[in-house]
Amino acid sequence: MESQELRNVGLKVTTPRLKILSLLEKSTEKHMTAETIYRLLSTGGEVIGLATVYRALAQFEAAGLITRHQFEGGQTVFELERGPHHDHIVCVRCGRVEEFYDKIIEERQRVISEKLGFTLSDHALTLYGECTPNCPKSHSA
Amino acid sequence: MESQELRNVGLKVTTPRLKILSLLEKSTEKHMTAETIYRLLSTGGEVIGLATVYRALAQFEAAGLITRHQFEGGQTVFELERGPHHDHIVCVRCGRVEEFYDKIIEERQRVISEKLGFTLSDHALTLYGECTPNCPKSHSA
DNA sequence: AATCAAATGAGAATGACTCTCATCATAAGT
DNA sequence: ACTTATGATGAGAGTCATTCTCATTTGATT
Numbered sequence: 243m244e245s246q247e248l249r250n251v252g253l254k255v256t257t258p259r260l261k262i263l264s265l266l267e268k269s270t271e272k273h274m275t276a277e278t279i280y281r282l283l284s285t286g287g288e289v290i291g292l293a294t295v296y297r298a299l300a301q302f303e304a305a306g307l308i309t310r311h312q313f314e315g316g317q318t319v320f321e322l323e324r325g326p327h328h329d330h331i332v333c334v335r336c337g338r339v340e341e342f343y344d345k346i347i348e349e350r351q352r353v354i355s356e357k358l359g360f361t362l363s364d365h366a367l368t369l370y371g372e373c374t375p376n377c378p379k380s381h382s383a
Numbered sequence: 384m385e386s387q388e389l390r391n392v393g394l395k396v397t398t399p400r401l402k403i404l405s406l407l408e409k410s411t412e413k414h415m416t417a418e419t420i421y422r423l424l425s426t427g428g429e430v431i432g433l434a435t436v437y438r439a440l441a442q443f444e445a446a447g448l449i450t451r452h453q454f455e456g457g458q459t460v461f462e463l464e465r466g467p468h469h470d471h472i473v474c475v476r477c478g479r480v481e482e483f484y485d486k487i488i489e490e491r492q493r494v495i496s497e498k499l500g501f502t503l504s505d506h507a508l509t510l511y512g513e514c515t516p517n518c519p520k521s522h523s524a
Numbered sequence: 525a526a527t528c529a530a531a532t533g534a535g536a537a538t539g540a541c542t543c544t545c546a547t548c549a550t551a552a553g554t
Numbered sequence: 555a556c557t558t559a560t561g562a563t564g565a566g567a568g569t570c571a572t573t574c575t576c577a578t579t580t581g582a583t584t
Contacts, residue, residue, distance in 0.1 A: 254581065256531060277571080291533035296572060312455060314507065316541095316571080331501055342495050350488050351510055358481050360472055360512035366455060367508045369492055371501035395550060397562060417541080432564035437541065457540080457572090527584080537574065548563070554556080 251305035258294045259301075266308065266322045273311065273319040273339050313368060333373035340373075392446035399435045400442075407449065407463045414452065414460040414480050454509055474514035481514075 244263045245255045253259065261283055266274070269282075280295045299320050302308040308320050313332050319339075328343040347367065355362040385404045386396045394400065402424055407415070410423075421436045440461050443449040449461050454473050460480075469484040488508065496503040 254530065256581070258532070275571095289533080291535095292571095293534080293573075294532055297531085312453060312457075314453060314505075318571085331496055331499055333501070334504060340499050340501075342499065344491050344495055347488050347491050350485050354483050354485055355472055355510050355512055358472055358483065360474070360481075360510070360514055361516075362510060362512040363475060364455075364511040365509065366511070368506065369496050369501070369503060370505040370507070371496055371503040373501055375502075395561065397550070399563070418539095430564080432566095434542075434565080435563055438562085459540085525584100528582095530579105530581080532579070533577100535575090538572080540571090541569085543568070544566090546564100548561105550561080551559100553558085 247307065251307060253301060253305065258290050259298050261288055261290065262295060262298050263302070263307070266320070273321050275317060275319050279320075311368070312366070314370065329367040329369075331369040331371065333377060334370050335372055335377045338373050338377075388448065392448060394442060394446065399431050400439050402429055402431065403436060403439050404443070404448070407461070413482075414462050416458060416460050420461075452509070453507070455511065470508040470510075472510040472512065474518060475511050476513055476518045479514050479518075 244260050244267070247263065248255045248259055262279060265279060265282060271278075274282075276292070276295050276299055279299075280290065280292045283290050283295075299308065299310075303310050303320070306323060308322055310318060310320055311330060312318050313330075317337075326343065327348075328341040329347075331340045331342060332338070351365055352362060385401050385408070388404065389396050389400055403420060406420060406423060412419075415423075417433070417436050417440055420440075421431065421433045424431050424436075440449065440451075444451050444461070447464060449463055451459060451461055452471060453459050454471070458478075467484065468489075469482040470488075472481045472483060473479070492506055493503060
């Protein structure tokens with residue numbers, strides 16, 4: 243039950259929050275914009291405000307339930323925090339997103355921030371490229 | 384003379400473009416938002432439109448004269464392309480930006496994208512943290 | 525069931541950026 | 555240098571994502 247997840251992080255259990263959380267859990271698409279979530283729920287017959295979606299996502303992020311990614315080109319997507327940390331590679335043509343994790347890079351980041359006197363709290367690494375030579379040009383998340 | 388730089392990249396030499404370019408070259412602050420550039424020039428008595436600043440920056444970026452960085456929190460900054468490539472570490476409290484370059488990370492990125500079948504065209508790596516335990520809370524670029 | 529703080533939806537407001545368009549300046553040709 | 559046409563400019567309107575405001579509703583606690 244998603245209710246427990248909400249209680250665990252100190253958030254009141256409400257209908258909109260449950261709807262959003264369960265959509266994120268069920269959806270095949272791992273990375274969704276606030277708009278997309280709003281649209282999917284609305285199309286599904288739910289009555290929900292866009293502001294509520296943004297509010298809930300911000301809270302989920304603060305609680306560590308989801309992660310926010312700001313890719314170039316202005317698209318901001320949210321992703322359920324399931325497994326361990328990972329970074330992304332985004333196709334600049336079709337928008338496809340793949341994930342990867344590299345121990346060596348993670349390690350280097352720690353070393354670098356330490357050397358510069360920073361207390362590392364977060365990082366954003368995104369690679370951009372073309373996924374295949376004949377990649378389908380458009381894509382909607 | 385900055386005029387030559389503009390001609391080299393096929394851009395017409397105009398007053399606003401020269402002003403922006405020379406501000407970027409003279410300023411001690413390496414990373415500036417479009418707003419900041421606009422404000423600095425306006426305060427300096429120049430008559431320039433904000434739209435012109437955005438247009439020029441986009442053209443400079445396309446021409447490879449400057450680089451655009453989208454840091455978290457929505458701030459987009461521009462930086463003159465001087466030396467070789469580097470990444471950034473940003474203080475989440477005061478906004479201070481330091482630069483670094485790590486051969487190993489760069490290398491790993493190539494390997495990873497190759498393994499995933501992508502043709503790497505760009506990447507964005509930004510670390511976030513606190514620069515010192517007693518960091519001055521605010522900062523304006 | 526009663527209470528009250530917190531959450532919600534709707535729409536207004538904001539902020540960053542882009543577009544439109546009438547005017548103006550630069551580079552090319554004379 | 556002078557003219558011209560092409561491209562650039564400034565001002566303000568427009569757009570898009572996100573946040574705020576506020577009257578109303580809901581959920582947790584009693």
